Amino acid sequence: xxxxxQTNELHGIIQIDSKICKGCDSCKSFCPAEAIDGAYGAxxxxxxxxxxxxxxxxxxxxxxxIKDTSDAVDEVxxxxxxxxxxxxxxxxxxxxxxxxxEFGMKPGELVTExxxxxxxxxxxKIMDVNFAADNTIMEEGTELIxxxxxxxxxxxQEHELGPLPQFTSCCPAWVRYMxxxxxxxxxxxxxxxxxxxxxxxxxxxxxxxxxxxxxPEQIYCVGVYPCTAKKFEASRPEFTSAADYxxxxxxxxIYQDTDVVLTTRDLARLLKKLSIDICTVEPxxxxxxxxxxxTGAGTIFGTTGGVMEAALRTAYFVLTGKxxxxxxxxxxxxxxxxxxxxxxxxxxESGREIVLKIAVVHGTKNVEPLLREIEQGxxxxxxxxxxxxxxxxxxxxxxxxxxxxxxxxxKFKAILPWS
Amino acid sequence: xxxxxxxxxxQVTRREFLGMTGxxxxxxxxxxxxxxxxxxxxxxxxxxxxDGLYKDDEKHAVRQSHKNKSLMSMYDKxxxxxxxxxxxxxxxxxxxxxxxx
Numbered sequence: 037x038x039x040x041x042q043t044n045e046l047h048g049i050i051q052i053d054s055k056i057c058k059g060c061d062s063c064k065s066f067c068p069a070e071a072i073d074g075a076y077g078a079x080x081x082x083x084x085x086x087x088x089x090x091x092x093x094x095x096x097x098x099x100x101x102i103k104d105t106s107d108a109v110d111e112v113x114x115x116x117x118x119x120x121x122x123x124x125x126x127x128x129x130x131x132x133x134x135x136x137x138e139f140g141m142k143p144g145e146l147v148t149e150x151x152x153x154x155x156x157x158x159x160x161k162i163m164d165v166n167f168a169a170d171n172t173i174m175e176e177g178t179e180l181i182x183x184x185x186x187x188x189x190x191x192x193q194e195h196e197l198g199p200l201p202q203f204t205s206c207c208p209a210w211v212r213y214m215x216x217x218x219x220x221x222x223x224x225x226x227x228x229x230x231x232x233x234x235x236x237x238x239x240x241x242x243x244x245x246x247x248x249x250x251x252p253e254q255i256y257c258v259g260v261y262p263c264t265a266k267k268f269e270a271s272r273p274e275f276t277s278a279a280d281y282x283x284x285x286x287x288x289x290i291y292q293d294t295d296v297v298l299t300t301r302d303l304a305r306l307l308k309k310l311s312i313d314i315c316t317v318e319p320x321x322x323x324x325x326x327x328x329x330x331t332g333a334g335t336i337f338g339t340t341g342g343v344m345e346a347a348l349r350t351a352y353f354v355l356t357g358k359x360x361x362x363x364x365x366x367x368x369x370x371x372x373x374x375x376x377x378x379x380x381x382x383x384x385e386s387g388r389e390i391v392l393k394i395a396v397v398h399g400t401k402n403v404e405p406l407l408r409e410i411e412q413g414x415x416x417x418x419x420x421x422x423x424x425x426x427x428x429x430x431x432x433x434x435x436x437x438x439x440x441x442x443x444x445x446x447k448f449k450a451i452l453p454w455s
Numbered sequence: 456x457x458x459x460x461x462x463x464x465x466q467v468t469r470r471e472f473l474g475m476t477g478x479x480x481x482x483x484x485x486x487x488x489x490x491x492x493x494x495x496x497x498x499x500x501x502x503x504x505x506d507g508l509y510k511d512d513e514k515h516a517v518r519q520s521h522k523n524k525s526l527m528s529m530y531d532k533x534x535x536x537x538x539x540x541x542x543x544x545x546x547x548x549x550x551x552x553x554x555x556x
Contacts, residue, residue: 040553133507144503146511173520174530175546178537195538211550219552227547237545242529277545326525332511332518339505349519363518369509371498427501430508 038084040216046271049089049106049264050433054079056101063093063102068400068424069213086216088400090209090424091264091433104434106267108258108296109306115256116159122248123256125160126235127151129169129338130262130429131300137436138304139314149319152328154312156320160258161248164322166330168235169337169346172206176228177350180419184355188390188418189383198223201395201410201417204343206230208269209424213400218407231337232259232266233275236293238327240278247327252282253289259297262338262432265424270294299434332363340398340428341368341375344421348379348394357384368394371427373402376417398423 041047059077071087074080094102115123136145185191187200205226244252275293322328336342345365352360367377379392395417397403409415425431535541
């Protein structure tokens with residue numbers, strides 16, 4: 037039993053194949069947690085106790101020697117063939133701009149309707165994780181607003197609230213990093229679950245009652261994420277809110293909120309096994325499906341700065357009573373490692389002016405200086421977004437590899453004149 | 456002792472030397488540049504995918520979470536509000552200290 041995992045949590049997802057590893061140390065330079073052992077030139081090995089399961093080593097290995105060992109493709113196909121099971125695919129923001137690459141499309145091609153079409157063809161019901169991302173903003177944003185009212189404006193609040201600055205909690209690798217390496221600061225994480233954590237209960241409670249009208253036990257939730265750490269997150273023992281809810285209504289079954297997670301790569305494999313090509317599939321707009329309705333704020337969750345920008349659009353409105361003049365908030369966009377900004381707010385109720393101080397970090401290692409500031413009690417920020425993967429989820433450990441040019445061997449072969 | 460002095464067979468003029476050095480430098484430089492290209496490609500892919508998401512954002516008439524009508528009607532039907540007791544139960548969590556596990 038590996039340390040640092042709760043009972044029944046999925047771990048050891050990322051493994052290095054010792055037959056292919058050349059000991060080149062590339063993976064070590066991408067690992068946010070120094071979890072890779074092995075001297076330069078010798079076969080490397082992942083220390084599961086320290087590993088965040090983020091898969092950055094996997095997408096950056098020049099030799100393709102690192103594998104995602106958790107494969108649920110066949111299990112999902114089996115469930116799809118079972119008439120009694122309602123199989124719900126929940127697709128994350130960053131999947132819709134990367135899945136096309138596995139079918140020969142240009143990177144960044146937005147294929148939402150084609151993904152819906154392919155999933156419908158395969159027999160899935162659809163829920164968009166972007167809906168859950170909007171849900172996350174409502175919860176996480178409200179939490180932030182209440183903290184500002186409590187700590188900045190000194191208005192008493194009825195909820196128990198963690199301290200400021202508040203960290204985002206959408207990224208499972210970042211949450212694990214905080215829990216493992218800075219457990220004393222974990223109260224700074226927003227208590228709101230990640231969109232995956234919210235999507236499960238939404239599907240198995242609201243979806244079961246109002247949308248598909250089936251017993252919750254017959255719903256099988258398949259998360260499709262650009263992320264290998266989501267596989268670990270889905271197995272967290274706390275994430276059984278739907279089963280706990282139904283227990284109070286006389287049901288007895290026990291199940292996880294999200295039953296299984298596929299990465300973007302896994303979904304491409306599944307579709308290919310079922311002979312579905314998203315280039316030729318009929319695009320479908322899920323206009324009548326309430327669980328596929330999403331806003332622009334939900335979809336930008338997949339890129340660094342996106343959660344912050346989405347939260348600002350709502351928090352600004354709630355605090356000032358006015359919409360942001362320009363919804364596109366440039367200071368949090370781009371690939372600078374740590375982005376900071378100050379947002380002046382004129383409060384609707386009192387007319388008082390406050391300045392909201394925010395920071396956006398991608399690449400978990402870059403958050404260390406900000407954590408030290410909090411430990412010393414000198415952190416100037418109110419809200420800090422952290423995404424583990426450089427660039428955010430669009431560059432997640434579950435995204436297509438070869439078209440991305442991150443497998444250097446493949447890339448070198450492509451530029452050789454005789455290949 | 457008979458001393459036979461022979462001029463070196465290969466003569467390189469100053470111009471030829473400069474020319475050849477230039478070619479060698481160019482070859483080395485191209486190789487190094489190709490490697491930086493591969494590194495740069497990473498960022499390019501990240502940017503292309505991020506642009507795809509920003510395009511999706513621009514495409515939507517509704518761009519703020521609190522204006523998602525289906526989401527608001529879900530809160531109504533569940534008789535919940537953000538951070539209400541039911542929302543706390545379904546949408547919030549606690550974190551564990553993994554250092555002691």
